[in-house]
Amino acid sequence: MSNKKKILVIGGDLRQIYCSHRLAQSFDVYINGFDDEHLAVSDIKKADASMKREFDYIVLPVPAIRDIRYINAPFSKKAIGIEYVKEFIKPSGIIFGGKLNEYANEILGKDRIYDYTQREEFNILNAIPSAEGAVQLALEELPVTLNGEKILVTGYGRIGRALIGILKGFGADVTALVRSETSNAWAKLAGVKTCREISGNYRLIFNTVPDMIFTGEVFKRLNSDVMIIDLASKPGGVDFETASQLGIKVIWALGLPGKTAPVTSGEIIADIIITIINERSAIDV
Amino acid sequence: MSNKKKILVIGGDLRQIYCSHRLAQSFDVYINGFDDEHLAVSDIKKADASMKREFDYIVLPVPAIRDIRYINAPFSKKAIGIEYVKEFIKPSGIIFGGKLNEYANEILGKDRIYDYTQREEFNILNAIPSAEGAVQLALEELPVTLNGEKILVTGYGRIGRALIGILKGFGADVTALVRSETSNAWAKLAGVKTCREISGNYRLIFNTVPDMIFTGEVFKRLNSDVMIIDLASKPGGVDFETASQLGIKVIWALGLPGKTAPVTSGEIIADIIITIINERSAIDV
Amino acid sequence: MSNKKKILVIGGDLRQIYCSHRLAQSFDVYINGFDDEHLAVSDIKKADASMKREFDYIVLPVPAIRDIRYINAPFSKKAIGIEYVKEFIKPSGIIFGGKLNEYANEILGKDRIYDYTQREEFNILNAIPSAEGAVQLALEELPVTLNGEKILVTGYGRIGRALIGILKGFGADVTALVRSETSNAWAKLAGVKTCREISGNYRLIFNTVPDMIFTGEVFKRLNSDVMIIDLASKPGGVDFETASQLGIKVIWALGLPGKTAPVTSGEIIADIIITIINERSAIDV
């Protein structure tokens, strides 16, 4: 019998399968919430109902919850209630998940659940597949090369910086819209051109700002052939209706990490869980 | 009546339409060999049969010829023989085309036809959409991000350099296979890692070398999960059959400029024709 | 008579002269604490003793204070006490300075003095001349090119990021020592190699970490021909004595912005003062 600690991964999509394979390098890993029997192969096993209170750790996806009370498990036909987690976790076990809610905190115990999406490095690392996915969209949708094109990236945070690093490699003429003196200084340090207002004959704009900044007023200051790829989380930063009336093409790009790089996205989750477990062990010792 | 010189663009695909729009900034442009009536819009007109010997310049696509005797005109149901060009061109007119053959030289007169694919800058500029298209394929096909991945680019010529510039922007760990001291020195100058042999745990390889360098012997020195994108023109540089037997994924990526960036590709052709015309005028004066 | 607001710049070195010229684009600027009469030229004037309580703003250098009670004025033979500021500033005036102390706060009034070195963008922008100055030192001291050399940068903060951006342009083989998961993630996003321990055959190391991390133990894991450029503020991050015994070359590089780019450094101060004044006006209105 293995003396590795036991992890149960419940719900989520393919990312959680790749996450499980990575975790299996250090742990004894089981999965649940995947109807397809073939996903539990090589180094990961299917959990069965008899494994009550056997798991040291349980890993939920991001987002962990759907419809308030259920685990987000799109690959399972059967709904899985959050209470289910309690049946499998050891009394001393730890539960990991992304974007947990109040209900989960209450049912599972706030002190033993860990929202890994609140770790800064998780969000930085996730910006990488987001940016690559957004660039892929641009390559697919534009009939021109990125080389030499005028491109605006609004915001100079995690995704903005990742995007600009990539776009400069393409030889694009990139400008960052910055909204603070600090962002402006960081952009200058990196040799990135900045502006404070959205205006100009851009061919492509990536929006990373979660405020409604692309309004009718702004569209007037842009070329009609501009294409906007909106990466801001709901409700997004673009007035879609007005854009549509003006014939401006807008692509709302959400959930890119899971779509464009499920392996990398799954491994990011696994690595952060391993880091957290190691940090906790270090403290315990 | 316009006193602009008259250009007739015959055959080719959408690239030639974008080429025509660009040429229309300086010339009176007509097209032929496109059944779809809607393509002759705004600043370009459909040529009609009565315009005998009216054109100062005729532009053929790349490749210009199919089946030895015909103009490559995939958007026309009717075959168009090369002799057709003679009916429209002025006695003093110039004919442009890509990859012309002996038959065309003979029929049209070697001294008045100009193969623009023999211009070095044409091939350099075309390497840009080729490289971008190849990176798009990689983004679409790989379940991991390019960031951090070990990537090999074989060859450090036009496409190799374009690819490496882009891949470094993604934060990939790129190595160039160089085959001469000169290429090695250029790579060093650009801060690019080099190797002389194909070997290592690469996740992705772009082949730009037109020799059969990926044989069974070489596959043994690679990981089985490597993906190879072959950009070398026919017959390519990869032994597909052996690769297939070994389960190595190979993508043969040809004609990328026209597929991924038809506007840019068409404009490259237009710009080079304008350059050539200007150079000839300068000499005439 | 000008209706521009009046600024008095007291003390500091050449940076404050360049700062004054920049401020003179928007203000009526006087200087004090410079014995050399020729420094007050073109758009800046020498203040005279009669201008009591005339100034809207007074600008002190960085550091503003020496020996607790005096303004840091290396270009003036005469010592200038902090009280001096009070004679010139309007009752409603604002005083700017870098690294002010308790004594200054007490004498001048904490609510009307503004330490611009506490603005994040000041420190980010100052990292640029620091990094350029450090690279200049490396170019001057090393008998080899930076291209192709193995270089370590400890720390991935402001100066570390500025340095690495520059060194990658030289084609150096750069690694960042990171000390947190967040720094590690940012480095990965930028495609920068990282390590957690100082060890390896580096030819050059830039230290930006203000802790004593280069001890005898660490030197053992380095090559004897390594050169260390220490950018950490006092007491620095290198055990100089042990390094010296081992024959390891260490350069303590302090005050680089003022030495290598006094114009840029002065303009950074001017720009930040203008930003702060504008922000205050915006609030007042």
Place this chain on the structure above:
Amino acid sequence: MSNKKKILVIGGDLRQIYCSHRLAQSFDVYINGFDDEHLAVSDIKKADASMKREFDYIVLPVPAIRDIRYINAPFSKKAIGIEYVKEFIKPSGIIFGGKLNEYANEILGKDRIYDYTQREEFNILNAIPSAEGAVQLALEELPVTLNGEKILVTGYGRIGRALIGILKGFGADVTALVRSETSNAWAKLAGVKTCREISGNYRLIFNTVPDMIFTGEVFKRLNSDVMIIDLASKPGGVDFETASQLGIKVIWALGLPGKTAPVTSGEIIADIIITIINERSAIDV
């Protein structure tokens, strides 16, 4: 007795000493033409007069010749005539040197001497220390950071490309003056801005073009505070006299590789000699 082949390095400066140390990894190396006894240490020995016709290879510096008939040997008080080489070389031996002249060819035999400066990779690799040295000069001479400055590089050959790669890493705003369609295309591929005329408010210009392109006419189209660093070999590309009258600062930067990176420069020579020897062996076998 060693069965390594014997190499004699005659004349030159410190570069030839570093070259000798590198050669000593594969050969039995002697030096001549250095009065300072301490230079012949560790793995290199001083040749003595008795070693007649003992050497398989003789290495001369770059340039190899001074005053038509003498070896360029600045570290030797005594003049060394070219005939001297004949005394030491084996009848079948090979002589390497840089920029040899007709006289040397005649005396030593054209078929057995090899001018390594005619190898393309030598000139590419030498562009690296030239570019780094030029950037060092700029850092030393300018009171501003390179970050954000408008910089022109005339020419997009070896040194131009090396310079631009470095300057982009600094976050400078760089433009390349290109003089051919091919250079223009290469610059575009690398994402470099180009121009065809010298005009604009540049703060710094690097000239790499060996024609007199900076004349009074051109100076009129530049700012008076521009600094020009001329890297073109004699007679250079700048009208110094007119520049001086206009108060434009010009730095004539020659021989940079030997000054700024003698180790790298010496090793470049050694490596190319080893490559040539290996190529010849391959042919002989």
